[in-house]
Amino acid sequence: MAEAGPGRTVPTTEDEALPGTPSWYSVLHDSAFMFASVCDLGGRLLTSNLLAVEGCGFDRHEQLGRPFWDTGWWAGSVEVQDQVRRWISSVARGGEPVRATTPYFLADGTERVADFTLQLVREGDKPQYLLTTGMDITDRLETERTVAEARAAGAEASTLRRVAASRARDLESLQETEAKLTRALAISDRVLANVADGIYGLDAAGRVEFVNPAAVRLTGFSAAEQLGNDQHALIHGHRRDGSPYPREECPVWRALRSGRTVVSEDETFWRRDGSAMPVEMVVVPTVEDGVQTGVVVSFRDLTERLAAQRQAAELEELALRAASDRALSDRxxxxxxxxxxxxxxxxxxxxxxxxxxxxxxxxxxxxxxxxxxxxxxxxxxxxxxxxxxxxxxxxxxxxxxxxxxxxxxxxxxxxxxxxxxxxxxxxxxxxxxxxxxxxxxxxxxxxxxxxxxxxxxxxxxxxxxxxxxxxxxxxxxxxxxxxxxxxxxxxxxxxxxxxxxxxxxxxxxxxxxxxxxxxxxxxxxxxxxxxxxxxxxxxxxxxxxxxxxxxxxxxxxxxxxxxxxxxxxxxxxxxxxxxxxxxxxx
Missing domain, CATH: 3.60.40.10 (PPM-type phosphatase domain)
Incomplete structure (x- = not known):
């Protein structure tokens, strides 16, 4: 079984496709990283991979042969159905490929969000198929929202502490302030506990002050093994090729020194079992009373995304090589x-x-x-x-x-x-x-x-x-x-x-x-x-x-x-x- 979104699995059964489905489509059939579908130029769904159909809870026989905009992925919204139909019509007539963020729906009615792509596949100058691909980005968007909430909550907590100190003699105001502070901290705790991305709080020396459950799960190190230790030395001290990674070149330390947010899309963390994990990270300085006290590090595991990119590159190379072979044989x-x-x-x-x-x-x-x-x-x-x-x-x-x-x-x-x-x-x-x-x-x-x-x-x-x-x-x-x-x-x-x-x-x-x-x-x-x-x-x-x-x-x-x-x-x-x-x- 292959992973297919929150709490779902995809049975590795043999694909069923309508006549006219291109042979190269089989490359995408078992992909656990992205949805993929092939339609004819009229928008009729010829086939979809396991992740897109069974992984979303649909019955394959009920979906194949239907207009793509009339399939279950869009059934929860008439507006979304109309938008997908317009995209199909435009691209099939030779319009520009579509890249959009759009809602879609699982078989149980759950609404999710996809990074959706629609493009025309040609043989020479002749259009042949419509290829749709997509990746579920619901968790990523949720993470971005909750991280923003966490930052706002931290800023609010700092402000509330200063207000509480200035009004310490006013008991009623103090109680109200403490209640707000408690709510703000509770929001921060919920954010840290439920986001899919790993989040660290580091002090000014780079030692771990807090770590959320996702970071524990992704790295394999327990919270006890991380708290109080140097994060760089523990999980970030070597590059992907195994060579030493100097602390002064690390994005975390650049943020600590400069006081500015640092974004890096190509980093490597090392799990407890010794395996490498490709990550992208955002490092945001934390400031209290005008003094930088550390940084908050948010990171995401890129293993699945990079695998999908490699698979797409291999598919493109395969198509180019097949086209070249065919042209030679035709000549x-x-x-x-x-x-x-x-x-x-x-x-x-x-x-x-x-x-x-x-x-x-x-x-x-x-x-x-x-x-x-x-x-x-x-x-x-x-x-x-x-x-x-x-x-x-x-x-x-x-x-x-x-x-x-x-x-x-x-x-x-x-x-x-x-x-x-x-x-x-x-x-x-x-x-x-x-x-x-x-x-x-x-x-x-x-x-x-x-x-x-x-x-x-x-x-x-x-x-x-x-x-x-x-x-x-x-x-x-x-x-x-x-x-x-x-x-x-x-x-x-x-x-x-x-x-x-x-x-x-x-x-x-x-x-x-x-x-x-x-x-x-x-x-x-x-x-x-x-x-x-x-x-x-x-x-x-x-x-x-x-x-x-x-x-x-x-x-x-x-x-x-x-x-x-x-x-x-x-x-x-x-x-x-x-x-x-x-x-x-x-």
Whole structure:
């Protein structure tokens, strides 16, 4: 269990998050130092860490999916809800990050105060998420108030003593004065006993005159071990590296010498068990009858705050490193995905969209090229894995397939078998799915230009054939093994007439599969999306398919190869682009 505010603990259970939550968020999941939440750009809460939900007494399932301003943290105040909603709206539109002190509420209705931050997370120039973080500062604010009360009470007590001495002969006035003095001292005692910060009272020589319970708890030294002893020598005599800390450089002694308040944000106290405690301190001189009599030292343990800062720095470094790795892998991947040829009366269009997460580098690939006999080869594939190794394996496998398919007039199935044997002999060990297809003229009617589609599928989603009227045919075949399992696995060629004005679509599973839908449901959605696109220009068709199925970058890469057939007895349509062929085939 991890600490989570006054008297609370956070169960270290596995996080539950809505689809779309970024992978880097897991770094903040177990943080016991700050609240953290991720929202989509509409303000819907995707997930929060344990401290923010269970640590505040809420049920995770009741909070996730709600507008952030409508969650339990703000339920105690309509004004606070409206303010949070305005912050969300402003930052989501690209406004400046928000840093504010705001009330929030625990599940039992207790009002607390948080140092709240809201900022926009981008990928490149594109907004992706809203990240909210915060730290509970209720105790710190209370400490600041009570220390101020203590100082005021001490000043009042000094004044009352002088009044009492001047009116010692007036019994009634003396009794009234003593009653006020008693109340003032009682306030001081309550302050010292209940604040979370450690407080010392030192005399002019730096010896401990009083110590509050928090200072005893934080240092491990009992009050008896501290009273009357030199505070600097007891807990402050060495720097963080263990070297001696000269008394004259100590903030306490600077205040004693100068008579001025001294603030230091980077000091080290040493606990009774010998461990170092990073602290910030405020040293205030005490004056009675115009004479400085000592100082009051208020200090705060910074262990948790510094740990949170380190964790935030590590998260930022991780995000920068992941973004750099992703950019490098994307450049490698894009360099391998060459533009398609433009053979006569065939229009070929391709799309590649990388995954949303910086750490997700896919092995998706496509290819389209012409063989020496004029046949058009199409390939689509997906190497298992989402890292730079997968991208490198994709490049090797694609290169083998391209070279062996170009140099052979064999059918796709035989080419796939040769690729597997070559990969085994060259130690290209990877698992991958893929489809290799060949568009060729019908051997029985060469003059008419009728075409055949010949393809072989190695465990990949089947291609789709779209007719002009919107009819979609799924080119389903008996399942065969993916690459990398058995080089001698049975591979089968399948043959289909390819009519004019039809569109052949080869794609990777990133187009149709999500965490919340399976492959079959995703394929049905794709068939439905294609229903009114049969006569749409090919480039527009691909853009529309991506807009309907993948409006935002998803958790996986998406690769698509599409081919539109045109009659060979008519001129090439203008929308198909120029007729560009490799040297030797034009």
């Amino acid at each position: 490698l991947q894009q360099s391998l995905l060459t533009p398609p040829p433009e053979p006569d009366h065939l229009q070929i269009a391709v799309r590649y969209r990388p995954a949303a997460h910086e750490a997700q580098v896919g092995g998706d690939w496509y290819d389209a090229f012409l063989q020496p006999d004029g046949a058009t080869m199409l390939a689509i594939g997906d190497v298992v894995g989402h890292d730079s190794n997968a991208a490198a394996a994709m490049g090797q496998l694609r290169g083998l397939l391209r070279a062996l398919a170009y140099a052979s007039e064999a059918g796709p199935a035989e080419v796939l078998t040769r690729v597997e044997h070559a990969a085994q002999g060259l130690a290209v060990t990877t698992l991958a799915t893929g489809v290799l297809a060949r568009i060729e003229r019908h051997p029985d009617v060469p003059v008419a230009g009728a075409r055949l589609l010949r393809w072989s599928n190695a465990g990949h989603p089947p291609p789709l054939l779209l007719a002009p009227d919107g009819t979609v045919t799924e080119l389903v075949s008996r399942p065969e093994l993916m690459f990398g399992i058995d080089p001698d696995a049975v591979r089968t060629d399948h043959v289909l007439d390819l009519p004019d004005h039809h569109t052949l679509l080869l794609f990777t599973d990133g187009l149709v599969e999500r965490r919340d839908i399976d492959l079959d449901e995703g394929t049905s959605r794709l068939r439905e999306a294609l229903g009114d696109l049969g006569e749409r220009p090919l480039e527009d068709l691909l853009d529309e398919v991506l807009a309907r199925l993948v409006p935002d970058a998803g958790a996986d890469d998406v690769a698509i190869v599409a081919v539109r057939t045109f009659p060979e007895d008519r001129p090439r349509p203008p929308e198909a682009g120029p007729n560009r062929l490799p040297p030797g085939l034009d």
